[in-house]
Amino acid sequence: MKINSLRHIIPAILVGLASSTAFAKTTLSERSIPTPVGISAEFSHVIENREMPLTIPVPESTEAWIALQNNFDRAGIELARGALERLGVTYEAKTFAGVDTFFVSPKNIAVEYEDKWLIHLHGGAFVFGGGESALREAAWLANGLGAQVISIDYRKPPLHPFPAALEDAVAVWKELIKKQKPTSTAIFGTSAGGNLTLATTLKLQELGLPLPGALYVGTPAVDLKETSDSWYVLEGLDPLGQRDGLIQSTLELYAGGQELNNPLISPVYADIESFPPTIFLTGTRDLLLSDTVRMHRLLRGADVETALHVYDGQSHGDYMLGLLADIPESEDAIKEIGQFFDIHLN
């Protein structure tokens, strides 16, 4: 029996270099996917009761973008308000360093967070998630850690493309570290907010400014130019939808004509020599799983201290569902972020 004829029964590690038929594009057949085993009853309930998205047409004018933005955010604001009330988290809108922000306070402030504010950059594909809808993740983490959070309501497209959001984040950072030690401060965010957390840190490095002591980067969009593998593989399993169409358009709207592989736009193209300790969260059904692990590897390539946590069966940002209900996996994510911050900040 020759090796060649055994290809089909030898594990992956052995076949790679011996075989010959190209599958540059692999065709996956239609298949039926059951609810994952081993997840909590609460999270199973979420998965079994949600719908996949409809396709939204890409707005064709600035006015149409703004109208869509307002519709998105109206719903997000309603959810944020419900979450704030459920968690007993309060906030105050302030202009800080000339930037619109929300100062978010948990019901009980933990001792280790008494004298500091963490910085939050919200998600929403760079275009959405502004106003009080930004408070969703801020409230989740403020409540979970007992931490005070400044959530930046950064300027957004269509009126304010890149680098407006980064300028806002840098301005807030510079002002904040006048009063608090940068190394005991964290910046955090999910999705576009994860991108902005990374890009802000790159920008601070470029400017020679002090860096945060740690980052929490949730399922970040790090490659706005190329479509990472999991966008294709997991399409249909993640309520985020698909990259083509509205999402790709938001990315281009954000870039505002700049090259999409500019590291401040797509951090996975950065040259990393050093970087603050970073905790990444994602899930096995997350369209941004590949973006997340690619960024994780980039940091590890420079021996940056990192932690990667991948939740089975979770789609984009699902770890944050604790915002809306008690979900064990969401409490676990809070525990991981808390431990990471305890080691590197507190």
Added chain:
Amino acid sequence: MKINSLRHIIPAILVGLASSTAFAKTTLSERSIPTPVGISAEFSHVIENREMPLTIPVPESTEAWIALQNNFDRAGIELARGALERLGVTYEAKTFAGVDTFFVSPKNIAVEYEDKWLIHLHGGAFVFGGGESALREAAWLANGLGAQVISIDYRKPPLHPFPAALEDAVAVWKELIKKQKPTSTAIFGTSAGGNLTLATTLKLQELGLPLPGALYVGTPAVDLKETSDSWYVLEGLDPLGQRDGLIQSTLELYAGGQELNNPLISPVYADIESFPPTIFLTGTRDLLLSDTVRMHRLLRGADVETALHVYDGQSHGDYMLGLLADIPESEDAIKEIGQFFDIHLN
């Protein structure tokens, strides 16, 4: 505009609890998956040139199992010999503590591994991968770390089901730690070998024996009873094939009539209070991605020191391709294992 009508445009984190249509089984449509972006040219070449497996009929008698086993291993042995020669790794077959083993030595032994032997439990679905074919991963890691490795050619089904393999591993461990500090010793393995690494450690805990200082657990099969999510989601992308049929049969053959959720058979069902520091490797196209991250979470639930590394686009065990050719991702995996062992063993 009501929240309900916005479901399709609100990110995953917001829709979960608000929607209503069950998707206990999601149907994924046929799709075409390109080669992942951001991977090395060498690994792209591997992906683009490999074939998906044919279906192997499940053997219907002990003799037929043994014949299949011999065919598998003959090819594995040939590959192992090529790898040993390429890497300049040598070995000696020995009976150690009454168990068949290979003592594997790299061309150059690193200072930190001079006075110790690491223990290797090979993969191969519990049934295959024996004899000198076991030397593949042993040679890869021995060469990568400059470490001496005892690779256990443990007894296997069909003649020797569970717990024969664990008994062999425990016997070798007891003998080895007469001469070397358990805390500076690691046990490691991939796939079924990852399972056996975890199960051996659980067995050592049960017996009250000293534990290893660290484990390297590559894409382990931790749930032989239930089929974890990625087995379904990634079917067609991983040359390992599919769970139904031959693979499920090997798992049952190994269990030999014992309950499949016995933690020594399926470690994900273990009650973990403490455990040695463990590094996990897997890939985003790995059928055992879910098994790996589920086990990672189980250990993290007990605050065990862990590292999780997920390689984009990699299928089952692909990080080990450095065995056969120079692949940057494989060198990176060696670097991660080496750093983890340096911290916890050396």
